[in-house]
Amino acid sequence: MSAPESARAAEPTAPAAADEPDALGHSTPVALTIPEIDLRTSHMVELGLNHDRSLEVPEEWQAVGWYSLGAAPGQEGPAVLAGHLDSTTGPAVFHRLDELRNRDTISVERADGNVVDFTVYAVERYAKGDFPAEEVYGDTGHPELRLITCGGDFDATTGHYTDNIVVFADLAEDSVRR
Template identity: 55%
Template sequence: MRVRALLVGALLAVAVAVLLIAAFLRAPSPTDGVQPVLATGGPPTSVSAPPVPSATRLPVAKVQTPSKPAALEIPAIGVHVDHLVELGLTTDGALEVPKDALTAGWFTGGPAPGQVGPAVVAAHVDYRKVPGVFFRLKDMRPGEQVVVNRADRTSAVFTVYRVDRYPKSQFPTDRVYGDTPTPELRLITCGGDFDHSTGNYRDNVVVYARLAQAYLTTP
């Protein structure tokens, strides 16, 4: 899944876009017996309260200060990740990607989740015949929630407002990575059909979410 990614000028948004697209251009063969299934639409699912059991509600401004993301919860698709790795750049200019199917990471060259702008979290749809953290990302619907637990013991709760799939050759860089006036989140993985002749998935799946709530968690 690694290909060289070039930084274009000094624009962070474009740089992040190029790097992340490159990171998901290649993938190992898909899971044996579990081919990717395309989303077929349908009504949004009901939204339950965010999974922050021992918590105190905070103003959302409290999570706009920098703090590393520590964990990721997406109840609607059964994602529970206890640790997020940091994704930077390698010495040859390529974006680092999660090392296995069960790891997710956030791009440290952009905002941390909760800060103003589009924070980016990436994970595999599958890897080496194992379903990845974002195997069901394509199934998310507007109105569902994503919870990022941060190192400062705050939790940022994002509400999904858009789920799209793009051919990699037509990836909308500005829409996905352009500046936003408020804190947002992008969840990104591969999607669509797997092309065995090239070893690539043909598409990217992108989930867009906005910061909606904040909590202070207790031990």
């Protein structure tokens, strides 16, 4: 199988300015933990935009990429993390992402030593041509998290999956810890 693309049809934007200062400020995510799908990784990379303004994807199958031009986890707005579903040799870092359910917990450790917890409130599948960029990247007025990977059928002609899986998560109560 060829490299899956995450959010190919999307056009991410920078987060809107906050009305009030962020409680945590901007800090790079350094680890991701999702107990419900046995995911724990500190293989994190920064992502930007491709020339067509779509979200870059991590080069490595086991890396989780953070859209560094947007919010950091715990800042106001949606922090966006992307990873591959599979590789030419087997499952990749986000291969079980579609198994998440409402109320599951996602924890992101930041470079400043804070760990921020999020609670899943939706797991959606979108055709790449109908990717809801505003819903995924648009201002939320509060800290949220988005996890993105590929889904749907694999198109051997294009070498890509037909859909994207997007996990939506809110900042959990008592969510920040050291």
